[in-house]
Amino acid sequence: MRRAAAFLALLLCLYWTGAQGESGGLAGNDVTQIEIQSEILGVKSTSDQTNITPDIWAELKELRDMAIEHSVELRNSKSKMEKLEQENTAIQTRLTASESKNAVLESKMTDSENVVKELQSENTELESKINASENVVKELQRENTESRYFQYTPFQASLGFHNGPQHLNIPRMNASENEVEELKRQIADRPKVAFSLGLTDSGTIGPFNTDTTLKFSKVFTNFGQAYSPTTGLFTAPVRGAYYFSFTLLDGRSNTWRDVFLYHNDKRVLWSQNYSANGYESVSNSLVVQLEKGDVFYLVLYAGDSVFDDTNDRTTFNGFLLFPL
Structure with a gap:
């Protein structure tokens, strides 16, 4: 760009020199000044102006081509940026949808875990009842063995026992045993x-x-x-x-x-x-x-x-x- 400006300034000087020649020529100092300016610009003065003009146009054409090339690159860059923004928007949309689905799935998992905990609690309660029934049967069997020799305790009396083996509450003990056996059968029969x-x-x-x-x-x-x-x-x-x-x-x-x-x-x-x-x-x-x-x-x-x-x-x- 600087070279083009220098050529243009030189052309103007040459044009002005030609005009002075037509009107009667230049003074010695003026010629010297033009030669000094030509040396500063790095261009040798010549009386043939037509040799410089094509170089100036070539420079201008090169600058124009560079400007067109940069314009095309800018348009391509803008198109790529718009495409990337569209892809980014699509990915963000899919991520948002995925987050919503994950929230729903987490809710379902929480509900499933609650159901499992409730079933585990029921199973624990059932096992507790079985253990309690087994303890009652063992206690009744022990008391039945000792009833021939000892008086019944308040606990035994509360279960319907009376002093003397002839009054032993056999039907109640059999019912407890049957209940325990039924619970065991249910557990054993469960697939x-x-x-x-x-x-x-x-x-x-x-x-x-x-x-x-x-x-x-x-x-x-x-x-x-x-x-x-x-x-x-x-x-x-x-x-x-x-x-x-x-x-x-x-x-x-x-x-x-x-x-x-x-x-x-x-x-x-x-x-x-x-x-x-x-x-x-x-x-x-x-x-x-x-x-x-x-x-x-x-x-x-x-x-x-x-x-x-x-x-x-x-x-x-x-x-x-x-x-x-």
């Missing part, structure tokens, strides 16, 4: 159904072109043999309330991971999350009522993958809470 599984030791599974039923091949426990590692299906042996939970790990980065829980042919749960750094898990659980013969299983979404190894990073668990 024993529970399983805990790992997926594989082979590393990454998938992605697949279609939704795929996950077959957990590592069986830690499978009481009742209700889960089939061959088909990946859990088949309910009795009508009842069942609890299920799972955890799936994926090693990919900048991708979504999705997994479904199916009851027969109906999807009952869809869990997903987005991973920016890879090796993140998605987990969930629920309590569901199943009829005898119903099937329950996990399905991996098409295009997704899952990871497991000897550390058992991907698991599937379930058990019968109580029959109905």
Whole structure:
């Protein structure tokens, strides 16, 4: 740019010199001054002005081309920025939706945990009643043995015993024994159904072109043999309330991971999350009522993958809470 300005100034000086020549010439001092200016500008004066003009236009054309090139680059940069902003907005929208779904799933998990705690409390209460009944029977048996030789205590009298073995309250003792036996029979007859599984030791599974039923091949426990590692299906042996939970790990980065829980042919749960750094898990659980013969299983979404190894990073668990 400075060279162009220098050339333009020189051209003006030459033009002014030509004009002075036509009007009668220049003084000696004026010629010297022009030569000094030419040396300062780094350009040799010449009487042929046409040799300088093309250089000036070439410089101007080069400047114009540079200006056009910068303009095109600025437009391309602006277009890229707009595209990145659109992608960022889309990602933020999906993250917001994922956070909402996670909040709903956390609420469901809390409800399931409350149900499990309530059932555990009922089971504890039932065991307490059984223990109390057993203690009563033992006490009655002991008192029956000692009744032939000792007077009955106030406790024995409150249970209906009277002095003398001929007045022993046998029907009441038999009723307590029958109650204990009935409770024991109920516990013994309750189906024993529970399983805990790992997926594989082979590393990454998938992605697949279609939704795929996950077959957990590592069986830690499978009481009742209700889960089939061959088909990946859990088949309910009795009508009842069942609890299920799972955890799936994926090693990919900048991708979504999705997994479904199916009851027969109906999807009952869809869990997903987005991973920016890879090796993140998605987990969930629920309590569901199943009829005898119903099937329950996990399905991996098409295009997704899952990871497991000897550390058992991907698991599937379930058990019968109580029959109905």
